[in-house]
Amino acid sequence: MSIVAATDAQVAGNGPARIGIPHIVLVAALVLYPLVASDFFLTQIGGYSLIWGLLGLSLMLLAGYGGMVSLAQITVAGIAAYAVAILGHNNTSVLGFGWPWWITVIVAVGLASIASALIGAISVRTEGIYTIMITLAIATAFFYFTNQNYALFNGHSGFAGIAAPAFWGVNWRDPVPFYYLCLFVAAVCYAAVLYGAQSTFGLTLRAIRDNPRRMRALGYDVTAHKIFAWLLSGVVAGLSGVLLVWFNGRVSPGTVGVGPAINVLVVAVVGGLRHPIGPFLGAVVFVLLQVFAIDLVGAERFNTLIGLVFLVIVFVSPDGILGLWERAKPHLAQKSLRSEI
């Protein structure tokens, strides 16, 4: 279980020191990014990475702080995406109740988090490696169900023609507004996870991850804490599902298939599960590989490439890119010392 082991530095101080200078630089860079990026880099890479980063974040929250590795995050996101398609507008002329966007989003995220809590309630009955098996079975079953069921999920073809709404005089479908929308949601979720990790609940959750037995003996309701973590992770995953369906404009069983389910784990593990920034790093690497795989190995063999990257990361650095950085730091420091001598 070394992947989800603890390194949780305490954040102390106030003002800029409390937020951390790297964070300020990062936010500035991301806010200014549209000035230099083309529409393609803005949406297909910027926005898409942020969405996948959010998905990874929902897993990181569970796996990093709670020690529960789930493969059903895409299912939770998919439930939100399907809810947006069914309750809002779509041009498949199946269902599509045409509710206002904000009610749709609230209901979609609510449904996703309830679904996530239910998945949690099913899987917390067992521990460790069993969680992966059960959530994978749930994700696969959901994929087959959406594929078979025409009454609710419109079967194999799913729903198309779902668009981000236009409000406050802004068409959120356009590249720049959509990028800022993704950035805003991602930043809020990131900050919330970072803050939540230091809260009483976050500390309790981490303690449960490290020693559930002792926490139970101390009188904590371990199951309730875990299920609440699933609920929170469902909110993040649900938000990313809403953004994902607005980004793609469509949702089908392929969106919630086993491939994407595994990709969420790949993104989170490649980035690193120790810090909320990890999944976003992983998402950038994942999306860049996906976009430029066509030049490296041809578009057809993208899965081989990402699978090999994943294998190498798991073998070489269990903590992902973050772990590589952590390991490189002392070496770099030593080198500078040596050069001074």
Next chain:
Amino acid sequence: MSVSDGSVTRAGITRAGGLTWRQSWLLVALLAIAVLAWMALAIWPAWLNHILLSKKAFVSAILNGLTLAGLYFIVASGFTLVFGLMRNVNLAHGSLYLLGAYIGYEVATRTGYWLIGVAAGFLVLAVVGVAMQVLVFRRLEGDDLRQTLVTLGISIVAADLMLAVWGGTTYQISPPLWLEGAVKTPFLLAVRSNGAAVYLPYPFFRLVVLAIAIVIGLGLWLMLNRTRIGMMIRSGVDDSAMLSASGVNVHAVFAVVFAVGAGLAGFAGVIGGSVLSVAPGEDIRYLLASLVVVIVGGMGSITGAAIGALLIGLAEQISLIYFPTYGIVLTFVIMVATLAVRPQGIMGKVR
């Protein structure tokens, strides 16, 4: 038995409702067997046909379910063995199935002998299994999460490479002539006006698959319970450190189990590719089946795998006939219900 039967009748006279649990279960079981025997042998009245569509549809669903259960059992027994011994969830197990099917197809069509294809499916995958154990799992020993992630990575790469080699087309391994054709089963469907009885015909090959599964199940059981290596495997399941301390080469035992597990997956691939078909995506299907069978049946238990496979196979085929678009939900409900009542699975041990 005779003593308890006697007490049932006496109890019935002297004090009403004074049956023990065991006796009442026995009565329920006898009643169920009688009903099933009547359903199997008699011509169904109209009301039963009305509820269950027709006897032909129902009995075929049951038989198909049993065949599928046999196939699932062969796949899942390897999975559960590997898991029970090595605490290693091999999420590439579905890929082993599919690779076995493709290899079986290639060998069977090139040599013209189906049996050679079956043997090749088993042997090649057994070698692949040993290679995985030596090259991958031995390096990550004791870190079950990383092992699982690695198998996930392998399954991604394997699925993509198999797609590159064999493409997206669906293959069918043709079984030999002596396995083709249908046989009459003793299930009476109707009696013609001239007095001739109509019995349900059923593909011979599917019955053979069921028989193979039973033979493999018995074979595994004998191997685990009656041989020296089986004893080592069982003690390894309980405490591999202690087994190692008593002078057994645990890695060799692991390698044998992995070879058998992977070989069975490949074997099932060739059989499944002959009864059904071979196509990309089947790996996921059989991985799901193995996962659910093992979750329901209990990890590391061959008997549990058999029970789980029966439940899932029957549920899948029966729902295919009676509520096709919600079929997967039944499988899911079985899994959740088991987890709710017995989180460790029907035959699983609490660790």
